[in-house]
Amino acid sequence: MATQPALFDAGTHARRWVGDYCATAGGADVLCGSGDLAWTAMLEELAAVAGDNLGHARERVQRHSVDIGTGFRVIGEANERPWPLSPVPMLIDSDEWQQIERGVVQRAELLELILGDLYGPGNLVSRGHLPAALVTGSPHFTRPLVGLAPPGGHHLHFVAVELGRGPSGEWRVLADHLRMPTGAGYALENRLAVSRTLGGLQARLNVRRHAPFFAAFRDGLAAACRRSDPRIGLLTPGRYNTSYPEQAHLARYLGLLLVEGDDLAALEDKVYVRTIAGLKRIDALWRRVDPRLLDPLAFDSHSRIGVPGLIDAYAAGNVVLANAPGAGVLESAAMGAFLPQLCTRLTGDELHLPQIATWWCGQPSECAHVAEEHRSMLLSSAFGSATLGLPGERAVAGSDLDDEARTRFLADLDRRPQDYVGQEVVRLSTMPVVVGDALVPRPFTLRVFAARDGEGRWQVLPGGFARIGEHADNRAAVMGEGMWSADVCVHGEEPVPSLSLLPAIDAQQIRRNPGTLPSRVADNFFWLGRYLERGEALLTAIRVMLGNSIDADAGAALGLDTVARLVSEIVASGAAPAPPSLRRADLTQFARTAMEAPEWQSVRTINGHTNRIAGGCRDRLSADMVRLLDAPFPTHRGMLDRAGSLQRRYAAIAGLSAEHMGRTASWRFHDLGRRIERAGAIVRAGRAFGMVGGSQDDVSTLLDLANSQISYRQRYLTGVARVPAIDLVLLDPSNPRALAFQVEAIGEHLSALPVLGDDGMAEPQQIEATELKALVATARAATIDADLLSEVERRLARISDAVARRYFLQGAEPLRASGLTLA
Structure with missing residues (x-):
């Protein structure tokens, strides 16, 4: 009986919300005009979560959206924005949805027929059913593909249709999206966020699931390929594309390889992805790149994001492109004037979903x-x-x-x-959205998605996603792109089976190979590790310079000579210009510049580098890691507080890397970058503070910079001495901050990574690591000098260069590598 008052309260809130809302919304609203009890049930679920506070419900669903990693970018802005999601989903009953589904399938089949004619026999134009100017006048008509049969037999694999619901409840088509249909990933993410907020809605309303649609699409792409076990990629323009977060989420969810143009190479009419293990065959690409930029040899010669020779491979039938280049000719608004007649002529039936x-x-x-x-x-x-x-x-x-x-x-x-x-001018129905702490009516459009399954038949995503206008004006033209989105739930009386993209619990074959790692992603992980270490080392130097007391009134705890050396090291890193003096005020300003100045290689600038690099491998990072890397620069009042916050953030990222990343090639490149950068920092610190003639402050500073003070004190109780400190910081392989430890880890990583040759011989990067290990292992703390440390630094640089030449993108070099096996 304890749950009864809560249910009663939720029902009371829901009925009051509906009454207040419908008093102002009018009859052209999906809630007020339907009389559907499902809306009341949904609002009861919302009230059970948020009580009487609709603003809290909006904040909660937005928090779930951020946790999932949903975001988007506005053209011209450097940073992503959080995806704007309403906590109130759009509800469509199964009978109404069946009519929408039927109309979308018919439309997709019609568009395929028209494309097949325009790029085939051309009867529609030659017989006067379509004006030639309407086709050839479109910038998206790709004349080079006329007469070319698309691999797999279809021009279209995935389409999106924009629908508007009129005031009387009729649905009409506003636009078709065929070139690069976006939004399916956002529909998926909306469903995930709303499901986490309204956990009981799925079972209560029998909401149809999204997973079967995405599984069918994946099967459809695979069925169009020539090989029985194809490798499929999602081709993205890169992290600065407005919908890159959606693309990364879709690639991860569908198990596709997220690739950019530079990741791919065309060789002998086949397409390969450049990986750390050589060239691996790509059989199909779900592209998000503008068709005109796909291949500089076939289309726009100025394209920097395409793949030279891709269209030759497409023409040879060796790579499927979804959708086929040239499909955008049917997106033009002018084409809508002819679609009703073309539908009757080509299918013998009228459009089930009327065209505006x-x-x-x-x-x-x-x-x-x-x-x-x-x-x-x-x-x-x-x-x-x-x-x-x-x-x-x-x-x-x-x-x-x-x-x-x-x-x-x-x-x-x-x-x-x-x-x-x-x-x-289309007038739209309205739906409820939370503004402040109340439900208000706003116009909306619905984007519906259809994809081919493994049998070549069209399947429709049950629901899609709704875009909601910012203002009450219900003209579609005024609404534009909308300000909010909403999940769209198709519900009915029949229970919905619990389906997922995951296979049956005992049906999946065991696999320990984590999959293909593109060279670009390996490069990103390598430099992500280097910049994280670089930022942490610079922050440590700043804190040590001011005696870990940035806000104190007293002078620096270290001697002036030691402080001067620290300043020189920070200046040499490019983090800040030299201060006019070593007075406390000048050092404080110097520290502030080195930590925050955007025009120098400060900690803030380095953090910006890590954020941009992480964006290039977003689909392979955990949500926790992405949140830490995307976190804004601290704004605490005191510099010491800001520095401490940054130090804790670096420690958290390092902990996630060490304890949560699988020991895959991605982790190895990330850790390899960390080890090379840390080794270089230790070498520079040893050369500056550990040489003969240095003071006790110098040696203590060396231990601080290497985070080895506690280890030293546990080992030596008689005070700080130079030679034991040098041994601990440079030569002790049991100290995780020591040079020897880093060199050992570098060698292990390079031994475990794949080699491109098949002769069994050590490769340049492995030879360099072996020689460096021998150099460090045979050194003695008492005789280490600046020349030896400079030689170690040079060898570290050579290892980094050798790794880049062998594993990362270097123009056409991987295509010419001797002994390279193509797979």
Whole structure:
């Protein structure tokens, strides 16, 4: 009986929310116009989590979204923004969804038929069913692919359809997305975040799951490949793309290899990924790169993100591209004017999901109609690019044009009518969204996704995701890209089986091979480790310089000669310019610059480097690691507090690396970078503070910089002496901060990493590591001098260069490597 009051309270809150909301929302709203009890049930689940505080529900779902790693980037901004997710999902019952699903499948089949004709026999144009200018005028029509049969037999593997729900409940198509359909990853992430917030909703409403759709899509890509066990990649433009977080999440969820153009190489009409173990065959690419940039030899010769020779491999049938280049010709707004007639002609049936009324101005009568009625229409570019009459790329309502803009539009419409379309102004239904602590109505659009399964049939993702407008104006043109997103739940009376992309509990074959590691990702992990160590070493030097008492009023605890050496080391690292004096105020300002100045190689700048590098291997990092690397620079009031916060962050990242990363090649490159960077820092510290003639402060500083004070005191009780300190910091292989320990670890990593040759001989990086180990192992603490340490530093640099030449991207060098086996 203890749970009854809580359920009663949740129901009371839900009914009050519905009553208050529908008093202002009107009948064109999905909640108020449906009378569906599912909405009340969903709000009861929300109230059970948040009580009467809807603002708390919004914060909770947003926190889950951040934990999952959902984000996006606005063009021109350096940092990602958190993905804006509403805690109130959009609900669609199974009967209504069945009609949407039927219409999306029909549309996908129609688009495939049209593409097959445009890039095949060309009957639609030659027989006058499509104007030639409509096809050839599109910047997305790829003439070089005419007459080329796509590998796997299909141009389309994955499509997205933008839908609008009218005030009376009818659904209509607003746009098709075929070039690089985005959003499926966000739909998946929305579902994960909402499921964590409303844990009981799935079972209570029998919400259909997303996993079967993604499994079907993965099977469909594999079935289109020639090899029985294909290697499939997701081709991304890189971390600065607006939807890169979505791409990384999808690659991880589907088990695809996340690759950039530089990761790939075309050789003898096949495509390979450059890995640390040589070139590995790629059979299919789910591409997120603009088709015009895919191959500089076939399309845009200025492309820096494409793969030379990729289209030759595509033409030979050796790599599947989803979707095929050139599919974007059907995305143009002008194409919508012809789709209803084409559907009847090609399928014998009308469109199940109506197209919004469209008039292409490339036809005289339609142009005259748009010119006369443009005030009541939506006006846009016919092919998606800016025009003289409509400088922006977004559609605008004719009623919103001022006199000057209207004159400019009509003048250019007269000059180049084929560049414009007029469309009906679509009014959208509204749905509830949390603003402040209340539900308010906002217009929305629905993006639905369809993909081919292993049998070549279209499957539709049950739900997709909704984009919600910022303002109450329900015109689709005004809503634009929207300000919020919402999960879309398809529910019904039938129980939904618990399906997952994971195989049956006892069906999976055991595998200890972690998979393919691209050279670019290995490079990123290597330099991530180096920059993390570099930042920690610089921060340690700053703290030691000021005697671990940055905010104290007293002078530095160290002698001036030792402080001067520390300053010189920090200046040599490029972290700050030399201070005018060694007075406390100047040293404090010097420390602040070395820690925070963005124009120097300060700790803040180094942290920025780690953040950017981590972005390139986001799909292989844990959520905890990503959060630590993405965390903003500390803003504590005191410099000592900021330094302490940074030190704890470095320690947490090091702990995650040591205890949570699997001992894969990724970890080895990351740790190898750490060991090389730490070894170099120890060598420089030994040369500056451990040579003959140094003071006791110098030797103590050496122990501080090597984090070895406690180890020394446990071992030697009679005070600080130079030779024992040198032995502990440089030569003791049992000290994890010692040079000898780093050299030993470097050798172990290089012995465990794959070699590219097949002759069984040691490779240059292994030879360098063996020679360095011998040099350190035969050294004696009493006779170590600056020349020996300089030689060690040079050898560390040679090891780093040899690793880069052998494992990382070096232009075409991996293609020419002798003895290289292609797989």
